[in-house]
């Protein structure tokens with residue numbers, strides 16, 4: 063058995079904070095210790111107490127004065143869009159048709175998919191993200207490259223081969239039959255291998271025929287424990303086009319409901335313009351609305367109504383995500399900074415404890431993985447991030463006058479990026495400091 067004792071300041075959430083003074087929502091140790099055994103957190107608490115339980119010869123790593131938290135979780139991004147980021151377009155549909163679809167066509171080539179997968183996982187590690195829920199391209203090769211690389215790095219990843227059979231270039235289309243066969247093959251090849259999870263991934267209603275939606279429904283029936291991911295109500299033109307394609311549906315959400323795609327393992331990217339009826343349907347089924355702040359601003363899609371969704375009589379579960387490549391940063395710190403501003407524009411507050419809860423335990427709960435991810439509780443996988451609030455000269459100057467944990471978190475979120483990530487641990491192994499060495 064390999065054991066490591068990691069020392070530093072520890073922060074882990076017990077539940078969602080009710081307000082900025084809700085200190086019972088989290089556990090903070092100013093001189094903490096984490097005992098890691100075989101990639102899992104075996105003990106967490108005050109350093110002296112944890113050290114007393116550790117084997118005599120335990121290897122120790124001292125990260126003081128830095129803050130150690132569970133690794134960040136990103137609940138929606140697109141692996142084949144790394145080279146689409148920063149593409150100039152008026153809105154979602156122009157951006158998809160002009161840049162995104164042509165770029166995704168390249169993922170039919172295994173060598174390209176494999177090369178981008180290496181970069182993708184490097185960026186995740188560099189930014190402290192240890193789990194992500196990803197869309198691959200329509201090609202099985204892209205899912206193979208993604209999962210092979212995540213297996214190599216022993217990361218907990220959720221991803222799916224996108225299903226799409228219309229309204230896109232020929233090189234990016236499957237058929238209902240192909241989408242069934244290839245999704246099944248991806249499940250057979252990768253689900254449960256290492257820490258990989260496969261998600262059933264119809265891209266969105268515009269790119270799937272009703273026949274393909276039926277296939278998605280059969281897959282959900284056949285594999286009810288798998289995650290489902292798609293896009294919903296991101297942009298007004300997208301909503302209008304969807305209602306033309308599915309005239310019999312009550313609204314956009316009802317398109318997915320008709321094919322049995324709503325449920326507690328279902329993640330719906332964006333959900334900016336939902337009606338009350340749609341929000342009720344999301345709530346009643348335990349479906350998750352995924353907030354993608356940098357993407358929503360970049361594509362001009364709209365302001366996600368976080369509080370209106372979570373504080374309604376029938377609350378909707380929410381998570382937070384980068385939505386690379388509509389999103390503009392891999393960093394969950396940058397993502398939460400933009401989320402804060404989106405709430406400011408709606409006269410709402412997002413306190414720093416809310417933010418750090420969301421990107422750790424909150425997102426783990428949204429993925430139904432909080433028993434293993436998102437906290438520092440014993441039994442959790444030792445996926446960790448080590449944060450430095452004085453990572454740049456400007457941050458260090460600001461940090462001189464920080465005198466509370468809330469201030470520190472807010473500084474990290476407002477001014478931090480990958481430079482604030484001192485180390486990223488995956489299943490107990492340091493990965494950021496060794497990037498590029500193998």
Ligand code: GUN
Nearest residue numbers: 140265266293357385388
């Ligand atoms: N809707 C369908 N596909 C996409 C995508 O790749 N990005 C975003 N932001 N929205 C989508």
Ligand code: ZN
Nearest residue numbers: 138293331385
């Ligand atoms: Zn997306």
